[in-house]
Amino acid sequence: MSAIATLPARAADAPSLARRPGPTADALLRIGTEAHLLCIRDGVLLSAEPASVLMPRYDFALIADAAAWSRFISAAPQPGWHDLMALLRQGGLRAEGNLHPFMAHLGWFKALFALLRPALPPSAAPPPTPVAEPFFEPIAGRYLHLMLQGAPHRLYVEEAGEGIPLILLHTAGSDGRQWRDLMNDAEVTRHFRCIAFDMPWHGKSSPPEGFLLGEYRLTTSAYTGMVMAVATALRLDRPVVMGCSIGGRIVLDLAAEHADSLRAVIGLQSSAFVAPYYDTAWLHHPEVHGGEVCAAIVSGLVGPTAPEAGRAETLWHYRQGGPGVFRGDLHFYKGEGDLRPKLARIDTGRCPVHLLTGDYDYSCRPEDTQATAAAIPGAEAVIMPGLGHFPMSENWPALRTYLLPVLERIRATC
Numbered sequence: 111m112s113a114i115a116t117l118p119a120r121a122a123d124a125p126s127l128a129r130r131p132g133p134t135a136d137a138l139l140r141i142g143t144e145a146h147l148l149c150i151r152d153g154v155l156l157s158a159e160p161a162s163v164l165m166p167r168y169d170f171a172l173i174a175d176a177a178a179w180s181r182f183i184s185a186a187p188q189p190g191w192h193d194l195m196a197l198l199r200q201g202g203l204r205a206e207g208n209l210h211p212f213m214a215h216l217g218w219f220k221a222l223f224a225l226l227r228p229a230l231p232p233s234a235a236p237p238p239t240p241v242a243e244p245f246f247e248p249i250a251g252r253y254l255h256l257m258l259q260g261a262p263h264r265l266y267v268e269e270a271g272e273g274i275p276l277i278l279l280h281t282a283g284s285d286g287r288q289w290r291d292l293m294n295d296a297e298v299t300r301h302f303r304c305i306a307f308d309m310p311w312h313g314k315s316s317p318p319e320g321f322l323l324g325e326y327r328l329t330t331s332a333y334t335g336m337v338m339a340v341a342t343a344l345r346l347d348r349p350v351v352m353g354c355s356i357g358g359r360i361v362l363d364l365a366a367e368h369a370d371s372l373r374a375v376i377g378l379q380s381s382a383f384v385a386p387y388y389d390t391a392w393l394h395h396p397e398v399h400g401g402e403v404c405a406a407i408v409s410g411l412v413g414p415t416a417p418e419a420g421r422a423e424t425l426w427h428y429r430q431g432g433p434g435v436f437r438g439d440l441h442f443y444k445g446e447g448d449l450r451p452k453l454a455r456i457d458t459g460r461c462p463v464h465l466l467t468g469d470y471d472y473s474c475r476p477e478d479t480q481a482t483a484a485a486i487p488g489a490e491a492v493i494m495p496g497l498g499h500f501p502m503s504e505n506w507p508a509l510r511t512y513l514l515p516v517l518e519r520i521r522a523t524c
Contacts, residue, residue: 113183113226114139114146114158121155126221133218135211138168142176153218170207178202185228186414189470193410194220196472199387213392214399216406235418249293251314256343258310258318258336265340266314267307271299274373274524275349276517277337278306279357281379281500282443283404283436284427285313288354291506297514301521302350307340311435326438330447333360338368350520352376355474355499356443362463362482366452369461374520376513377465379499381478382449382485390444394434401429404436411499413470413508420504427503450485458488462523464516465489466509468497490516 121127132153138161139146145161147168174182178200181191190196194216197203205212212219251268268286270293278289286306293304308315311326337360341349350373353361358380365375392403405428412421428436456463463486467479476493483491494501494512501509 112144112146112160114141114144115160117148117158117222117225118155120225121222124221124225126224127153127218130218130221131215133211133215135169136167137212138166138171140171140173141179142174144176153215155222168207170205170209170212172212173204173206175202183223183226187227190472190475192414192470193472194223195388195407195410199472209392210397213395213403214397216403217409220406220409247290247294248299249290254307254340254343256339258339259332261318263310263318264316265307265310267305267340267344268293269306270294270304271301272303273301274303274521275341275344275346276302276304277341277346277349277351278304279337279351279353279360280306280308280312281355281357282439283312283408283431284424284500285309285315287313287427288424288500288503290503292502292513295506295510297510298517302517305340305344305346305349309336311432311438317432326434328356328439328442328447330360330363330442330449333442333447334363334367337364338371341371348373350374350376352378353380354378354502356439356447358465358474359443359447359449362449362456362486363447363452365458365461365463366449366455369457372461373524374462374464376516377463377479378501378509379467379471379474379479380465380482381467381474382453382482383447384444384473384478386444390437390440393437393440400433400436401431404428404431408499411471411473412504413468413496413498413501415496416498416504420506424500424503453482453485456486456489458486462520463489464520465491466494466501466512466516467491468494468499468501470496470498473499 133150135150137148146158147161147166148158149156178197190200249268249270254265254267280286280288285308289306311317351361351364358377361375361377405425465479465483467476469476479491483489497508
């Protein structure tokens, strides 16, 4: 019996599917020369029968290269082959037809096909540490009023620690909560004044007045201007700027345009350009739940060995994003913000550049970071095994081992 034919029985007992709203659709799954029709009703996979006619009726088709699919369903998939979106990025999978039920329930389909992998022994999650006495974390939050692009804004800013100013930039579609573990780490805050702010439209920073009259679209000039405006408003003396994803991209522009105003930049999951590999219109679609699809899109970008608590919190932030905000950030990341022409201008003697990238990131892939570092004389690039696109929130202890030496080198040169 084909493994696909066993999916209905596996799905019937799968908690990972039971907790998700499921689709109603007929899907064709073609793997090499083998094809199956999947009949799904209200989240129940009723059947997965071999497609026996030349032109079967279906809503959409997933067409996979047999070798790519074999790598995808292995017990421990390698980076780049561990997720449906990763297969799309690698060219090992195509999606055709009416993709609405697929994208609207992307998380459900990811969980369904993951059932084809050999079962691994469940890893025991450490029990939560009980709170003996109520306490406050050493993170203080407040609102900063300032002008950005000629308009008044109210940004939510959190700070912890003292010493060298360290500005922390969150990823597209998320907010400054991603830096919580770092800002609670005494080894960092002993020497660095850590500052994380929610960009306008994100987290606890509202859009500017009149935002309903326009569409949010992040641009390079607005992003760089925002970071420098915050640094000026807080009277920071040559801060270090560290960002992840879009934040890891914009630090390259900051190094090129404002080298003398910065001590160094650190790019997590940083590359000068990422070619689009999916239709971002699904991220803000009238018939698709924005929070669910945003979280499902990025779920495979979390490293597979990340602690469950880190994975869950990272994706929760994406489920809470405002309508169209993630898509608006990607206007910069996948379109307007191509920084390849600026890399040769970066002088690492004036502004050192440190790049750290997880090897399970199929958006900013390790080879993308390495190509970016190769184009910047003196830039340092480290590939971090087992980590994904959100190292600071998905698995801070793992990122910490790579980041602390970088921070120490920066501190030693100040």
